[in-house]
Amino acid sequence: MIQRSGAQELDAGALRRTHDPDALGFASTEEVEPRDGTPGQARANEAISFGLEASMAGYNIFATGPVGVGKRTSLEAQLHEHARHRDPPVDWVYVHNFRQPRQPVAIRMASGQGHKLARDMRRFLQDARHELASAFDSDTYAQRRRAVTEPLEREQENAVAELRAEAQSKGVAFELTPSGVMTVPLRGGEPMTPNQFAQLPESVRARYQASVEELGPRIEGLVTRMRVLQGEARERLRALEQEVALFAVGHLIDELKRRYSDSSKLLDWLDAVAEDVTENLGQFQAAGQQSAMPSKLLEAIAADSEPALARYEVNLFVAHDSDGGAPVVVETNPTYPNLFGRIEHHGVLGGGFATDHRMLRPGAVHRANGGYLMLPAAEVLSQSVVWLKLKEVLRARRIRLENLAEQYALFPTATLTPEPIELDLKVVLVGSPLLYELAYMVDEDVRKLFRVKAEFDWRLPWDEEGARGYASLLSSQSRTAGLRHFDAAAVARVIEHGGRLAESREWLSTQFVEIAGLAAEASHWAGCDGSELVRAQHVEQAIERKARRSDLIEQRLLDMVADGSLMLDFDGERIGQVNGLSVLDLGDYTFGRPVRITASAGPGRGALMSIERETELSGHIHDKGFLILSGYLRECYGAERRIAVAAHLTFEQSYEHIEGDSAASAELYALLSELSGAPLRQDIAVTGSVNQHGELQAIGGVNEKIEGFHRACGLRGLTGRQGVIIPEANVQHLMLSREVIDSVREGRFHVWSARHVDEGIELLTGIAPGDRDKDGRFPDGSLHARVDERLERWGQMAESERDENRGP
16 A cells, blocks of 8 residues: 655755856866767767778668757767778769760779879870871971872872873863763864864764773773772871871870879770870861860850860769868758769750760769768658668669659650769768657668667766766857857856756756757847856846747736636635646747646546547547546446446636646546535646556656746735645656745745645645545545545435336
8 A cells, every 4th residue: 555644845945956056167168178069978979889880781870869959960070080080982083985975984093083183184185286286287297198198199190191191192081070070072182162073074973982982991990090099098198197196195195094004994994085086186176276266156166065075074073182081971951963963964056955974963972972971861751762762872882873854754865874883881861769760660671771770868967977068068169159158157057957958857958959049149148248258147048038039928828817817716715626737838938827627527327528538629648647537436436336427527718739648637636526525725736647546647847837837826926825736756857947946935835746646635625535444444524435425325326227227
């Protein structure tokens, strides 16, 4: 049996924990070493450290924790620290594929070499133009060209002269034209006109015709021979040009191959460059011609056409400093192109678009390759194509650059298919615990690819180390955000506020977003006050001003309490009526307010009805707390009989949705009062969850609830009898305002703790609850006896009705 000694009144010292500034050991945060990351996250830090060191596949990190606990700050600090001790990853470049132009080639290079290669290839193009121009403008080239062409030209001229002489001997002349061979009859060595030829006798014309026919095969042979000679000349000239070109640029290629001899793939590409240069010398001549064009025309051509020499350029896709460590990339907008890159296009003359290897652009995955990538989990998981692609690249450990729109186009278009890049990447997702749980249950790949869960705590111990962590955090904020430093008293006040946020006298909150905001505002008010340091009163002012900016709804409700619009009693006694306490959470501001809870009861069939539940104004947790009351009645009064009662309970003048079971004890007090006929004190408000045995259980928002009732009582005037009953388990959570503490210290307000509803009902009614004796009976006059007697009477009435209905 539970031993009950009655509700215990708490003195002012039990209502709040304070921190001694002298115990901090410094005068101001200027003396405190700033902290990288956030304090009090040893568990999460151990998980993160393991995840970063684990080299096995699938050991990526999913960091979870409440909003504002510094997940991203702590992760970034650890990622940068871990990356600092790693070697920088390789550079990646894309180059033109001379054999398959639609498939650019990806080449990996040592860190820092990518910049050099891109620079060297630009210099190569400049030098190649100069060398080729010099080589082909030289006297040596002209002499060798003549040596190739003159013998062939002489042979051609001799053959023509020989055939022309023979033809003249037969009275015929011929000329070689682009459209063919033209023959002309001669008379006296002079060509005749068509009219002159027509006036000749038939026999003479026939003789001329016979001569032309006789010369026909010889002329055709001459034409064929000339074509052979011209083709031979072109081949010899082409070979000469290639020889000269290779001599002109070969040493440039050899120098590049010497510099980058450690990359066999790049050496093969440089060989392809040399071969392509010698086979496409015209493009260098075209580039030289363009350089002599007017600037406006040159700009138009450059803007609307693909440069002829573009395929020799190097796309420095991803580059790293040779001494910069591993990359850490934080992508806050993880769209598909931002993560996985894109293939850009440019307009061309005549309309349309074109692309080449130079238009390949990296994404965050490429930039973080060889290092770490941190992403917001909610944004990644909400985009199915992004999530699917991320899983694909993590599984395959390689990434192919592709445009998302082209995958879903109705009609496929020609585009590039770049060679995939090998991937060595550690991904860190940051999200809420609920999001992690949902993803873990719904997608089995989460447990395969993100095997390390780093769970950030919402609190840290309020001890010497925790206090030092707060001081270090404030020191860091002062330095990085340009705030004023905090004196020891101000730091102590911030620590106390951390305990208030954690609703504990043993723990401090890790909602460092709130702490950072408080520090910034306190520094502002210190500046307004002309103080070099932030002092405790500035911290207090920041807390009060922040509340002032958000407490409009609370003030309007208090106005309604003051003018009687909200019907609440703060003195006297009423049967079946009690002041409960609720909390309203506005997101940026939370406050407590009293609410009248009433009960009515009569004979029935054991049904308890919550009007909020029936009208769907309550949530599941509240409904559970209410249904527990039936279990309590059966446990306390109906072990061997049916509870013949019908009761209705409600929150008066409450029109918002109600959730939570913290009103269960208040509902039970109202019901016991109604059943026993014992009036309840209206100057006491109650809060607390209850189980079926009547034990009071801890609830949330205990500080706001006490303060809310204290403010409401203050509007009507504190009488010295008013107060609040809370579960004993909530005493450790008390971090009340100094206003409430002063009222308690002066005896104008009270706070009691209770372990059982019997302790609370005795304080509220002044009647002893009573315990069953060995015969199962409650002491006469006790509250439970009065309830038991009424339930017995109603049970007899219900039995009589059943007997009458059955008849004789």
